[in-house]
Amino acid sequence: MTETTPIRTVISPARYVQGKNAITRLGEFLTPLGNSPLLVADDLVWGFVGHDVEASLSAAGLPVIREDFGGIPSAREVDRLTGLITQHSADVVVAVGGGSTIDAVKAAGYAAGIRWVSVPTVASTDAPTSALAVIYTDEGVFEEYRFFPKNPDLVLVDTQLVANAPASFLAAGVGDALATWLEARATRQSNATTMAGGMATLTGTALAQLSWDVLWENALPAMDAVRDNVVTPALEKVVEANTLLSGLGFESGGLAAAHAIHNGLTASDQTHGLAHGQKVNIGSLTQLVLEGAPTADITDFIEFTTRVGLPTTLTEVGLTPDDTDDLRRIAEAATVGGETIHNMPFEVSVGDLTSALVSIERLSRRVRSNAGLPEPELYQPRHH
Structure with missing residues (x-):
């Protein structure tokens, strides 16, 4: 039986961007990652960021396709989002919102075999940068951690959005x-x-x-x-x-x-x-x-x-x-x-x-x- 050599390792997102009004530059940072992004945000979040996101993506020559988030990062919601990624032929999926939206999108992006991006609108968890998602039952009880072979390709935080929350x-x-x-x-x-x-x-x-x-x-x-x-x-x-x-x-x-x-x-x-x-x-x-x-x-x-x-x-x-x-x-x-x-x-x-x-x-x-x-x-x- 061969003994596994112990290793030390550090992992991180490919790029981290933070600043006031950073969301107006989302299109610029998305362009190197794909041509057909799918945005996932609930109606509440989209109500206050949608205009800036649309303007930023349009300026970068990217289409604006948004789907609603169901509320809980459950296995059922991940499967639904994975299906939407395929339906839209998206090559990068972008979570705009809180930790639940971000975790569901990470899991769906991985399942669909495309890149994924975190755009947190609050600074309420450390979910945005990680290579794992916390999956809950439909009732909101912790079910499992899902681990992915890589971290998000981009994490973009607009500090004015955080200040407004x-x-x-x-x-x-x-x-x-x-x-x-x-x-x-x-x-x-x-x-x-x-x-x-x-x-x-x-x-x-x-x-x-x-x-x-x-x-x-x-x-x-x-x-x-x-x-x-x-x-x-x-x-x-x-x-x-x-x-x-x-x-x-x-x-x-x-x-x-x-x-x-x-x-x-x-x-x-x-x-x-x-x-x-x-x-x-x-x-x-x-x-x-x-x-x-x-x-x-x-x-x-x-x-x-x-x-x-x-x-x-x-x-x-x-x-x-x-x-x-x-x-x-x-x-x-x-x-x-x-x-x-x-x-x-x-x-x-x-x-x-x-x-x-x-x-x-x-x-x-x-x-x-x-x-x-x-x-x-x-x-x-x-x-x-």
Whole structure:
């Protein structure tokens, strides 16, 4: 039996473009990739970007063909989009919107054997740059990761669109991106395999840490900028941290407990209306508790992410510490074979994780009270 030589690897999109009004240059950057693009965007997103996208593609001599996105990146939606790609004879498919649209388009582009492009209109996840898609059931429960042999050919982020979007989207992106360093650090300690298919490179780990540093320095002023719908240097830095640094960092640095806990939380109906990054923040806090991180570090994390506008208690994600059956179900889903929680440098049992989840309620309430931060408000789930 031949032993496989361990490798270290880093992967990334072919080109990353970011700036105010960058969407007006989409046609210019699409031209080298294909002659027949298919744009996928829901009606809401198309309502505020359609005019600029049409003008940009027309100026570049490209046809404008747009199809609606169905709302959830499920296997059924991916198959539908794959069929539309074939129907339109598209040679590049462009996702315009949030992480769900982007993940569905990546999976459809791969299935159809063509290039794919991410044009995020919010900086709420690190999905745009990655070579994987998170696939959910039609009801919105995590089903699987689908891995692709390459990353998007282009990621284009218009920071004015990010500034125009509700501040809660940027906050969610900060929650997703803060997990990057916590998980990359754990992956490095355990020498586990990253999402890129090898051990972490110095590059992947360093980008994950840079993402963390940029966010601690700039997230709060960037949130203020978005509330005023203006692009500032702090916002540009946070958009890059949320999208590029976090994207490269999680993929080439590794995932661990925080994202596994997110996946576990999707098994609970109460959490379905929450943004990805809101659930990831609960995962990050729980990972710090599992690690036995220094109290000062946990306190700082709770205070900072509460100020950003992220949930730090079970109450805020529709759960309660008294419902141990529900929390145990979440812990069971988060620790199934193949989940990224097994990249932690120690074994995490269902019981360990349930206890950690129970503990964050009282812990966060105490920290928030001591810091004069508001009491957690009960989350009322949206029902589909």
